[in-house]
Amino acid sequence: MIQSYKILLSLILVVSFNFNGCLKDKITPPADIPINDAGEILFFLEEEGDYINSSDLPSLTDADEVYSNMHEYLLIDIRPSEEFISGHIEGAINKQPSQLISFLDSIDYKQYPKIIIISKNGQSSAFYTCLLRLYGFDNTCSMNYGMAAWNAAFSDEWLNALQTDYELLQDYTNDLFPKPASTPLPEVSLSGTSLEDKVKQRIKDLTKTEFEDNLIDGESTAVINYGWLMSNTEKFLIVCYDSVLLYKDVLAGISHPENAVSFHPFPHSELSSTEYLQSIPSNKKSAFYSTNGQLSGFVVAYLRVLGYDAKSVLFGANNMYYDLLLNSVSFSDEAFSQSKIRNYSFVTGK
Amino acid sequence: MVKYSCIVLLALSFIFNSCETSTDVSTALKYQEYTVIDAKLSAGKFFEGVRITHTLPLGEEYDIHKAEIIDAIAYIRENGVKVIPIHYTSEGLYKTITEIHIKAGTQYELFADINGKSVYSSTFVPDTPVVNQVFNANNNYLIAEVSAKPNEAYGAAWIIPRGIDSLIAGDFHSILTANHFPSDITLRTIDIPAPYNTPAYSDLFYIKVFAFDKAYKDYFETRTSSEPIEETFTSGGGAVAWNVYGKNVIGLFIGTAEGYMVHP
Numbered sequence: 029m030i031q032s033y034k035i036l037l038s039l040i041l042v043v044s045f046n047f048n049g050c051l052k053d054k055i056t057p058p059a060d061i062p063i064n065d066a067g068e069i070l071f072f073l074e075e076e077g078d079y080i081n082s083s084d085l086p087s088l089t090d091a092d093e094v095y096s097n098m099h100e101y102l103l104i105d106i107r108p109s110e111e112f113i114s115g116h117i118e119g120a121i122n123k124q125p126s127q128l129i130s131f132l133d134s135i136d137y138k139q140y141p142k143i144i145i146i147s148k149n150g151q152s153s154a155f156y157t158c159l160l161r162l163y164g165f166d167n168t169c170s171m172n173y174g175m176a177a178w179n180a181a182f183s184d185e186w187l188n189a190l191q192t193d194y195e196l197l198q199d200y201t202n203d204l205f206p207k208p209a210s211t212p213l214p215e216v217s218l219s220g221t222s223l224e225d226k227v228k229q230r231i232k233d234l235t236k237t238e239f240e241d242n243l244i245d246g247e248s249t250a251v252i253n254y255g256w257l258m259s260n261t262e263k264f265l266i267v268c269y270d271s272v273l274l275y276k277d278v279l280a281g282i283s284h285p286e287n288a289v290s291f292h293p294f295p296h297s298e299l300s301s302t303e304y305l306q307s308i309p310s311n312k313k314s315a316f317y318s319t320n321g322q323l324s325g326f327v328v329a330y331l332r333v334l335g336y337d338a339k340s341v342l343f344g345a346n347n348m349y350y351d352l353l354l355n356s357v358s359f360s361d362e363a364f365s366q367s368k369i370r371n372y373s374f375v376t377g378k
Numbered sequence: 379m380v381k382y383s384c385i386v387l388l389a390l391s392f393i394f395n396s397c398e399t400s401t402d403v404s405t406a407l408k409y410q411e412y413t414v415i416d417a418k419l420s421a422g423k424f425f426e427g428v429r430i431t432h433t434l435p436l437g438e439e440y441d442i443h444k445a446e447i448i449d450a451i452a453y454i455r456e457n458g459v460k461v462i463p464i465h466y467t468s469e470g471l472y473k474t475i476t477e478i479h480i481k482a483g484t485q486y487e488l489f490a491d492i493n494g495k496s497v498y499s500s501t502f503v504p505d506t507p508v509v510n511q512v513f514n515a516n517n518n519y520l521i522a523e524v525s526a527k528p529n530e531a532y533g534a535a536w537i538i539p540r541g542i543d544s545l546i547a548g549d550f551h552s553i554l555t556a557n558h559f560p561s562d563i564t565l566r567t568i569d570i571p572a573p574y575n576t577p578a579y580s581d582l583f584y585i586k587v588f589a590f591d592k593a594y595k596d597y598f599e600t601r602t603s604s605e606p607i608e609e610t611f612t613s614g615g616g617a618v619a620w621n622v623y624g625k626n627v628i629g630l631f632i633g634t635a636e637g638y639m640v641h642p
Contacts, residue, residue, distance in 0.1 A: 063489040063496070064461065067453050071463040074475050081475075210459045223451060301462045302476045 065226075066213035066335050070301055072227045073333070079161050080330040081297035086323045087157055089169040091177040091370045094144055102140040104128070106147050106156060107175070107241075115181055115374045120146060122378075125156045126236045132165050143168045149186050150174035151342055152239040154325030155250060162333055163231045170322065173368055174241070180369050185242045189343040190364060192351040196258050200283040202276055207289050207298075208265065210306035214335030227333075234332055239325070243342055250328055252315050252339040254347045258285065264339075265314040267291055269299075269327050273358045274319060274345060280356035282349065293323065299330075308336055317341035317348065319362040409435045413447070413492055415622045415629030420636065421482035421503050427473040428452065428464055428488060428631065446470030452490035452497075456481075480633075482506065488622070488631045497624040503633030504530040504589035510562060512585050514642040517575045519551070520567045520585040522640065526556030531595040534565035537639055538574070538582045546586070553590065553598040580642075587637035593621040594632050 079085060094101060094117070103120035105112050112122040123131050128145075137143060143165065147153035150173045157170040175182035220226035243253045257264060266288035268275040275290035276283060284290075289307075291298045298304045308314055308331060316324040316331075321344040331338035345353055346364050353363040417428040430452070431445040438444075452472055453463040464472035480486075482505045490497040504527065513521040522534045533550035551568045567585060569575070574583070596619035603618050620628045 063451065063453065063491050067455075067461045067463070067489070068451060068491075070461060071451055071453060071465075074463050075465055078475055212459055213461050297476075300476060301460075302474050302478045306460050 064213055065216045065218045068218065068223055069216065069227050069230065069334055070213070070305075072223050073162060073330075074301065076162075076164065077166075078300070080158070080327060081294060081300045083294050084161070084166075085294060086154065086326045087161060087169040088150075088154075088172040088322060089142060089144055090172045091372065094171055094178075095370065095372050097142070100141055102137070102143045104131075104143060104145055105175075106145060106153060111148065113377055115179070115376050116175075117146065117178060118373070118375045125152070125239070128156060128160060128235055129163060129232050132160070132168075137165055137167065140167060144171050145169070146171045147174045148182060148241045149176050149189075149321075149343070150241075151251075151321050151325055151340070152241045154322040155237075155239040155329045155340070156235060158326040158329035159231050159235055159333070162330065163228055170325075172322070173320070173364060176364070177368050177370060179371050179374055181374070183369050186343070186364050189242075189347045190350045191347060192349050193255070193258075196255075197283075197349060199258075199286060201286055202278065202283045203286075204276070205287050205289050207291075207304050207307035208309060210304075211308075211310045213306065214310040214337075216335035231333055234329070237332065239340075240342075247339060250332060250339055252341055254317075254341050254343075257315050257341060261285060261287070263313055265289065265309055265312055267308070267314055267316045268318075269293060269316045269324055270318040270344075271358060273356070277356060277358065280352055280358070282345075282352050282356060282359075293327075299327065308338070310336060313337045313339065315339050315341055318344045319353065319359050320344045320346050320364065410626065411435075413495070413497065413624065413627045413629075414445075415488070415490075415497065415499065415627065415631055417488070417629075417631045419480045419486055419501060419503050419631075419633045421480055421506065421634070423480055425454075425474060425478045425480050427467070427471045428454070429470045430472060430490065430492065431470040442469045447492055450490050450492045452488065455487040455489065457485055458487070482635055486631075486633065495625060495627075497622060497627050499622040499629075499631035501591045501593065501621065501631050501633040502529050504591065504635045506635050507532060507587045507589040507637040509585075509587050509637055509640050512640045512642045514580055514583065515566070517570060517577060517580050519569050520583060520642055522565050522585050522587050523562050524565060524587050524637075526554075526559065526561055526563045527589075528559055529592050531555045531590045531592045531598075532563060532565055532587055533590070533598075534567050534585055534587050536567040536570055537584050537586050538579075539584060539639060550588075550598065553595045555592050555595055584639035584641050586639050589635045589637070591621070591633040593619075594630075594634070597621065597630060597632075 098119055103117055105116050105120040105122050106125050145153040145157045153170040157168050160168040176186040218226035220229050237249050239250045243251050245253050246256050266285050268284055268290045272290055316327055318324040321342050324340040328338045328340040353359045412433045414431045430447045430450050434445055446469055448466050453461050455461050462474050464474055467473050480503055482503055484503050486501055488499040508525045509522050511523040520536050524532055531553050533553045535547035538545040547568050549568055551566050554563050556563050600619045622629045622631055
């Protein structure tokens with residue numbers, strides 16, 4: 029009996045040696061959790077100066093300054109070639125938005141104190157200028173109000189956009205609506221070797237986005253018509269991206285559409301990653317308005333780089349409640365009018 | 379017969395054990411570099427940043443400029459949603475673009491890409507610990523009873539407040555967690571050193587309880603592992619339980635909350 033126990037004990041010892049023989053002390057599988065692509069883009073854009081939340085925004089240059097520096101600045105007119113041929117600023121060159129980056133990469137762009145991007149109404153030039161800034165062309169600016177401010181021959185669309193729809197204003201409110209809860213960053217897919225390559229390729233791809241300078245009705249990829257927005261408010265988060273007075277200014281009678289939220293630009297920069305960037309929904313469209321549609325054009329470009337389905341309300345509050353802007357102490361200067369049309373000379377042909 | 383059996387079995391055991399890989403020990407020790415993550419996220423305070431460095435070879439004098447990693451792509455994520463990039467500032471310290479406050483009751487994750495290597499960590503920032511009772515154990519140490527919560531660990535330190543120059547215990551006696559909830563746990567400080575362990579000083583002593591992400595308990599209990607074995611019963615053996623993950627990555631990314639000073 030005792031002998032059997034000894035044999036059993038020996039067997040247990042042997043088996044225990046065998047099992048222990050191949051064990052290792054510590055098994056901690058290394059986590060291989062890749063970082064999110066939109067997170068990488070956000071990291072890169074912040075690393076490069078966080079343009080959208082900086083004092084450089086919006087990079088606008090008035091027609092007067094362009095006129096005074098026509099021979100020092102590089103003027104790039106991004107209108108369709110037939111519009112360019114029918115009239116443009118002397119010395120300006122015509123490039124389509126999708127050609128901008130390749131063109132600027134091919135020249136010594138830093139030799140120019142400023143590179144002015146010009147569109148008909150200053151709406152699309154704001155969008156593409158922001159893309160160029162994010163790409164790294166830090167001397168690019170959009171011409172304020174576009175060709176409309178250069179000469180009356182190009183101001184028809186801006187003048188037609190000036191309106192106050194009193195019927196729609198009846199549904200406006202002074203209630204303050206809280207920003208929505210954060211949603212995850214949008215899903216984007218990057219390709220490239222380095223982070224810089226990946227983000228720059230994405231920006232380059234976005235220059236192919238069609239951003240209309242005028243849209244009579246409906247919505248397109250990055251642009252929305254005000255009337256259309258107000259007929260489809262449930263599909264959008266409406267964002268007033270400007271001074272808080274454009275959201276609510278009791279003295280000027282300015283209020284906002286139901287459920288619209290307010291985001292401050294610099295210096296309070298509520299679109300910062302540390303603030304409310306992710307209150308912009310990644311699972312819903314958003315429509316941004318500013319006083320004249322230019323600041324919103326900049327911010328929509330930034331958000332689209334991050335993957336958000338954001339759209340700019342063309343002509344902004346000028347197209348929503350123009351009369352109220354005229355009466356406002358804060359915004360009367362940003363209400364487009366005949367006084368902004370400088371009637372500088374232009375040339376025709378290529 | 380039994381003797382023979384034992385001999386055969388032992389021989390077999392040696393054969394089976396031979397699946398251990400044998401390595402020729404080189405007299406020149408091979409240096410394995412580790413990435414080191416260091417971050418403390420204190421509830422209610424500004425985020426101090428994440429320090430990302432790497433170890434230096436044995437014998438090399440520590441120099442932060444040699445140890446720092448300056449080109450990590452990294453961000454923290456709040457409650458599984460809000461992504462906040464962190465950027466290199468100096469001496470390996472990565473901070474958010476503007477200051478943020480660390481929120482109690484919030485999960486923070488760290489994601490980093492360091493030259494193609496993924497690093498991940500997750501921590502929970504506890505609430506300010508609730509102290510129910512405190513005692514003075516004959517001026518030798520102080521005791522606090524706290525209400526324990528899930529996912530949290532607790533430690534206590536004695537303190538003599540002197541403004542910014544307060545005298546505080548340099549270590550915890552222990553880090554404790556509760557097994558069931560709700561429950562109270564009793565913490566003690568390390569011994570009060572001479573000459574303060576006399577009744578003359580008893581009025582000056584306060585106790586402060588610190589709450590941690592429960593991962594801190596594992597770290598605390600293994601922190602002396604892998605050190606040179608100078609004291610047989612306290613040093614060496616096993617691995618330190620870090621809470622960061624990735625290949626050859628060590629360090630702590632830990633949430634904490636400071637309690638109020640309470641007089642016994």
